Amino acid sequence: MRKIRLIARLDVKGPNLIKGVHLEGLRVIGSPSEYAQRYYQQGADELLYMDCVASLYGRNNLSHIVEKSAQNIFVPITVGGGIRSVEDATHLLRCGADKVAVNTAVVANPDLITDIARRFGSQCMVLSIEAKQIAPGRWEVYTDNGRERTGLDVIDWVKKGVSLGAGEILLTSVDREGTRRGFDIPLVKAVTQEVSVPVIASGGMGTPDHLIEVVQNGESDAVAMADILHYQRTTIGEIRRVAESSGIEVRRYESS
Amino acid sequence: MNIISYPSAVDLSRFGKEQTNPDVLYGLPPEVKFCRKCVISNQRPNSAVEYQHTKETKKKTINFDENGVCDACNFTERKKHSIDWTERDKQLRELCDKFRKPDGSYDCIVPGSGGKDSFYAAHILKNEYGMHPLTVTWAPHIYTQWGWKNFQSWIHAGLDNYLMTPNGRVHRLLTRLSTELLFHPFQAFMFGQKSLAPKMALLFNIPLVFYGENEAEYGNPITDTDTAQRDWAYFSASNQSQVFLGGVSVSDLKEQFGLDQNDLQPYLPADPNQLAEKKVEVHYLGYYLKWHPQSCYYYAVQHGGFQASPERTPGTYSKYNSIDDRIDDFHYYTTGIKFGIGRASYDAAQEIRSGDIEREEGVALVKRFDHEFPERFADEIFHYLSLSEKEFPIASKMFEQPIMDRVYFQLLTDHFRSPHLWYHENGEWKLRHAVWHEKKVAVTP
Numbered sequence: 001m002r003k004i005r006l007i008a009r010l011d012v013k014g015p016n017l018i019k020g021v022h023l024e025g026l027r028v029i030g031s032p033s034e035y036a037q038r039y040y041q042q043g044a045d046e047l048l049y050m051d052c053v054a055s056l057y058g059r060n061n062l063s064h065i066v067e068k069s070a071q072n073i074f075v076p077i078t079v080g081g082g083i084r085s086v087e088d089a090t091h092l093l094r095c096g097a098d099k100v101a102v103n104t105a106v107v108a109n110p111d112l113i114t115d116i117a118r119r120f121g122s123q124c125m126v127l128s129i130e131a132k133q134i135a136p137g138r139w140e141v142y143t144d145n146g147r148e149r150t151g152l153d154v155i156d157w158v159k160k161g162v163s164l165g166a167g168e169i170l171l172t173s174v175d176r177e178g179t180r181r182g183f184d185i186p187l188v189k190a191v192t193q194e195v196s197v198p199v200i201a202s203g204g205m206g207t208p209d210h211l212i213e214v215v216q217n218g219e220s221d222a223v224a225m226a227d228i229l230h231y232q233r234t235t236i237g238e239i240r241r242v243a244e245s246s247g248i249e250v251r252r253y254e255s256s
Numbered sequence: 257m258n259i260i261s262y263p264s265a266v267d268l269s270r271f272g273k274e275q276t277n278p279d280v281l282y283g284l285p286p287e288v289k290f291c292r293k294c295v296i297s298n299q300r301p302n303s304a305v306e307y308q309h310t311k312e313t314k315k316k317t318i319n320f321d322e323n324g325v326c327d328a329c330n331f332t333e334r335k336k337h338s339i340d341w342t343e344r345d346k347q348l349r350e351l352c353d354k355f356r357k358p359d360g361s362y363d364c365i366v367p368g369s370g371g372k373d374s375f376y377a378a379h380i381l382k383n384e385y386g387m388h389p390l391t392v393t394w395a396p397h398i399y400t401q402w403g404w405k406n407f408q409s410w411i412h413a414g415l416d417n418y419l420m421t422p423n424g425r426v427h428r429l430l431t432r433l434s435t436e437l438l439f440h441p442f443q444a445f446m447f448g449q450k451s452l453a454p455k456m457a458l459l460f461n462i463p464l465v466f467y468g469e470n471e472a473e474y475g476n477p478i479t480d481t482d483t484a485q486r487d488w489a490y491f492s493a494s495n496q497s498q499v500f501l502g503g504v505s506v507s508d509l510k511e512q513f514g515l516d517q518n519d520l521q522p523y524l525p526a527d528p529n530q531l532a533e534k535k536v537e538v539h540y541l542g543y544y545l546k547w548h549p550q551s552c553y554y555y556a557v558q559h560g561g562f563q564a565s566p567e568r569t570p571g572t573y574s575k576y577n578s579i580d581d582r583i584d585d586f587h588y589y590t591t592g593i594k595f596g597i598g599r600a601s602y603d604a605a606q607e608i609r610s611g612d613i614e615r616e617e618g619v620a621l622v623k624r625f626d627h628e629f630p631e632r633f634a635d636e637i638f639h640y641l642s643l644s645e646k647e648f649p650i651a652s653k654m655f656e657q658p659i660m661d662r663v664y665f666q667l668l669t670d671h672f673r674s675p676h677l678w679y680h681e682n683g684e685w686k687l688r689h690a691v692w693h694e695k696k697v698a699v700t701p
Contacts, residue, residue, distance in 0.1 A: 014614055024564040024575045025553040028612065056620050132566055147568040147575065174566075179557060 003249045004215050005222035006236055007046045007200060008039035008229055012062060012081075013053050019230050021178035023130070023146030026052065029230045032065055039229060040073045042236040045251055047077045048101070048170070048200075048224055050128075052145045054082020055104050063095045070096025080128050080170070086115050093120060101126040101170050104143040107150050107157075110164055117165030122197075127166035129154060131187055132174040139187055146174040154187070155194055162195045169195065170224065173203035178227055180206025188218030200224050208234065208242035215248050257508050260436055262657045263667040271673070271680040278675035278688075282594065283314030286676055288689035291326035294605040295618045295691045296475065298326075299595045299677070303471040305489050306446050307499045307525055311437055315595075318475035327478045332609040334481070335473075341546050347484070348544035352385045355464040362390040362416075364464040367453035369393055369403065369580045370410030373468045373549060375556035377541050378415050381466065389466075392456045394448030395421040396581030397431065398633075398640065402565045403580030406556075413560035420452055426519045429651050431583070432641045432660065433502030433513075439594060439672040441641070442587035443502060447523040451491040454526045457536045469542030469549075474606065484543035491538070493525040514650030549577065550612055570630040571599035573621050585630030586637055593669055596677040596687055598626030623692040638665060 010032050011018050017032040029035070036047055047069065054060045060082035069077060079092045080101030089100045106112050106127065117125040130146045131139040131154045139154035158169060171191055173184035183204045192199050201214045202224035214220050228234055243250050270279060280286045282301070289298045301315035319327045357363040364381060366389045368374020374391070381387040391410070396403060411417050427444050434443035453465045472480040480487070493499055499506050501523050509515045541547075553576045556562035564575040570585050571592065578584055588599035604618035613621075630637075641660040645652045652658035670685075678685050 014617060021554060021557050022564040022575070025550045026612065027550065027554075053617060053620075056617070056624060144568075147573060149567050175563075 002221060003251055004211075004220075004243065005045040005200075006043075006211075006239060006243075006250065007048050007078075007222055007224045008036070008044040008236065009048045009050065009202060009224040009226040010036055010039075011050045011052050011226065012065065013051075014061065017230070018052065019178060019226055023172075023174055023177050033068055035230065036065075036069055036073060039236060040075060043240060044075060044236050046075050046222070047073065049077065049079045049081075049097075050101070051079075051081025055144050058082075060088060060092065063092060066092060066095040066097050078126055078170075080126070085112070086119055089116050089120065089124075093124070099124050099126050099168070101128040103128040103130060106161070107141065107143050107152065110160065113161055113164040113166050117167065122165050122167030125166050126168045126170050126200075127158070127161040128170040128172070129157065129161075130172050130174050131184075133184070133187070137186065137190070139190075142174055146172075146177070155190055158191050158195055162197055166197065168197055169199045171199055171201055171220075172224075176204030177202070179204055180227060182206060182210040183214040183218060183220075183223075185214060185218045188214055188220050192219040192221075198222060206233075208239045211239060211243055212246045212248060215243075257504065257512060257654075259653075260655050263664065263671055265667060266670040266673070268680050270675045271678060273679045273681050275675065275679070278679075280676045281672075281674035284595065284674060284676070285317060288596065288677065289320060289324065290689075290691045290694060291320065291329055291605070292324040293329040293615065294326065294608040295601055295615065295622050296326050296328065296605040297595075297597055297601070297689075297691070300326075300475050300597055301595060302476045303490070306443055306450070307493055307501075309438060309440070309443070310500050310503050319477065326475060328473060328475045328605065329609055331472055331478050331481055334478075335546055339546075344544045348541075349385065351464075351484075351539065351544075352381075352387055356387060361388065362460065362462050363388050364466055365389065365453050365457050365460075365462050366391045366466050367393070367449070367456075368410075368468070369396065370407035371403075371578065371580060372552040372556040372562055372576060373547075375406075375410050375413070375560055375562060376552040377466055377468050378410070379413060379555070379559055380545070381541070382415065389415065390456075390460065390462060391415045391417045392453055393417055393419045394445065394452045395419055396583070397427065397445060398582040398636065400565065400580060400582055402563055406562055407580070409560045409562060418456065420448065420522065422448065422522045423519060425647060426515060426522075428640055429513060429515070429643060429648060430502040430523065432643055432655075433504055435586075435590075435641055435660075436655075436668065437503035439590045439668070440587075441583050441590060441637075442581075444523065445581065445583075447501065451525050452522075454491045454531060454536055454538055457538075458526060458530050458534055461534065463534055463536045465536065465538040466541045467538065468540070469547040470540045473542060473547060474602070481543070484539045486538040486540060488528055488531065488538075491526055492528040492531055494528050496524065499524060512654055514648075548610055549606060550610060567632075568625075569599065570632060571628045572603045572625050573600060574603045577603060582633040583637055583640070585633060589627075589630050590669075590672070592627045593672050594674065596674075596689070598622070598628070600625040601691070619692050623690070627687075634662070638662060641665075 017029040018026045020026040076098040078099040079097040084105040130142040141150045141152040188201045198221035200222040201220035205225045300318040366378040430444040435441040565579040592598035607613045608618045643652045643658040
């Protein structure tokens with residue numbers, strides 16, 4: 001059986017780690033490096049950095065943070081936000097990222113998925129999707145940190161993205177993000193049913209039970225969590241224990 | 257008054273780029289300055305008494321201190337450092353104790369839409385301060401789907417509500433007039449926003465009214481914040497002959513536009529004598545509680561399932577602020593034309609003050625979003641502003657062209673551009689001064 005990955009998600013804006021609700025009302029939490037270090041020490045399987053203002057400034061500000069993290073954090077790091085070209089991806093991977101997550105730029109130019117996948121391998125090309133429900137069983141793709149509509153249907157887009165070479169899906173529910181109400185299970189299920197690449201469920205985790213629910217009913221391969229960790233409502237270690245005791249296979253982690 | 261004629265094209269020579277001494281409209285400061293801490297400009301008008309608003313009205317604008325910092329930023333410093341919030345909370349508890357009713361009847365009125373701020377105000381008064389609020393709502397011109405949903409969530413979070421929806425035909429006529437004469441499509445809403453609650457206080461004999469934050473948090477004179485009570489000039493007037501609606505006198509509205517006293521009743525101010533007699537007090541909750549719009553949003557999500565809008569509002573980056581009314585997009589667009597300040601400027605200035613974004617980000621947001629044309633509901637709004645002969649047999653005769661379309665609106669728009677703010681070049685309107693033109697300046701600590 002597959003091992004479920006626990007991913008700490010760090011949304012970054014300028015110098016700050018931030019957190020929103022429905023990706024809106026972004027609140028300053030603290031220093032991204034300090035939080036990243038803490039989650040690594042708690043036993044996160046991976047880290048995910050998202051630059052929320054990269055599109056606004058037309059640049060990605062994360063290379064410095066990634067470089068620093070790569071020196072003392074030894075789990076895979078995915079970086080997203082403002083990646084518009086193979087060169088942008090190359091730069092971040094050279095700084096120490098293991099994967100890149102792309103949303104806005106690949107909606108505008110889907111061929112970029114193929115370009116990145118050919119150059120670095122599919123496992124490196126994470127298709128990031130911000131999904132908002134528009135009707136029962138239907139979700140629309142949003143860009144620019146959940147601000148702009150695209151008219152694209154999430155399921156159609158996921159299928160297309162995978163056929164173009166995306167090796168993993170980061171699926172964020174705008175409706176659930178920051179609300180602590182649990183993941184959008186029907187959304188996750190709808191996506192995992194369609195594609196065979198790994199799917200990371202993101203948005204809504206308020207308790208460890210939400211993880212069990214999304215793995216068992218949504219069949220996600222990984223969960224990204226932010227609010228639950230940033231506000232120190234629990235730890236990754238605790239979440240791991242709950243997951244294990246519910247029969248979910250996770251990486252065995254011996255805390256030092 | 258005369259028939260309102262179809263707008264002519266403006267004389268572009270007044271808008272030359274090299275114009276050395278361009279005209280200044282609305283009594284605005286001729287020299288444009290931007291606050292060194294936030295992104296607001298010195299062109300920002302203070303809240304006006306809408307009953308006195310006519311074409312000739314000169315605007316009072318936000319004050320900047322000797323360091324180039326606006327009063328709104330200075331007030332934020334007071335909020336952070338010199339106001340004793342524990343003491344203010346005590347004052348609020350005393351006020352509530354004085355008015356709280358043990359017999360189960362309403363003891364205060366909270367006006368609002370069920371947006372994040374009014375949600376917070378009513379909910380916290382009920383649940384934290386033990387009050388029995390009656391919420392009252394002056395309906396938006398045209399509800400957005402999400403605005404209606406959030407309004408419902410407010411009520412279902414445990415609050416009674418009276419929704420006052422004014423006569424659509426009168427509302428449309430007044431809105432056309434205020435757009436045509438003042439370029440102020442939001443004015444008809446503001447009449448009710450300011451006066452409905454005090455008038456309901458009289459009607460239901462509930463003498464305590466709570467508004468949310470003081471307008472001084474956004475730039476009204478800082479001395480306004482020294483008192484918890486709202487100036488009666490905003491919602492009361494003793495002499496109807498001095499009242500203007502949509503820039504038109506009450507007598508003209510009756511004699512020439514076919515309205516009668518009953519049509520105008522919802523828009524008219526409260527009678528100050530009655531307010532005094534019934535000892536109505538109108539307070540700002542923001543005087544007592546440290547107001548932070550973003551925290552109100554978090555509070556409303558947590559306690560009532562408040563939803564941000566599904567897309568950002570045109571002209572800004574925000575999805576949680578002022579999202580109930582489809583005409584609101586035009587409100588900010590028109591103030592952008594008149595004062596050079598678009599919606600992103602207001603939102604960014606507020607978030608910089610609250611410490612939620614950095615000034616650099618605010619400048620980038622203003623550059624990207626301010627003054628965007630509000631396309632999403634435009635056709636619907638033009639239809640709303642059109643006064644067909646069939647629906648408006650008398651009022652439509654007062655317009656050379658009663659139907660408002662895009663061309664009409666664009667011609668009208670140009671009449672409200674102040675030449676000291678805008679220039680015209682290669683078929684495009686551009687701002688003479690923008691916050692992103694400025695070199696980075698050190699902020700006074």
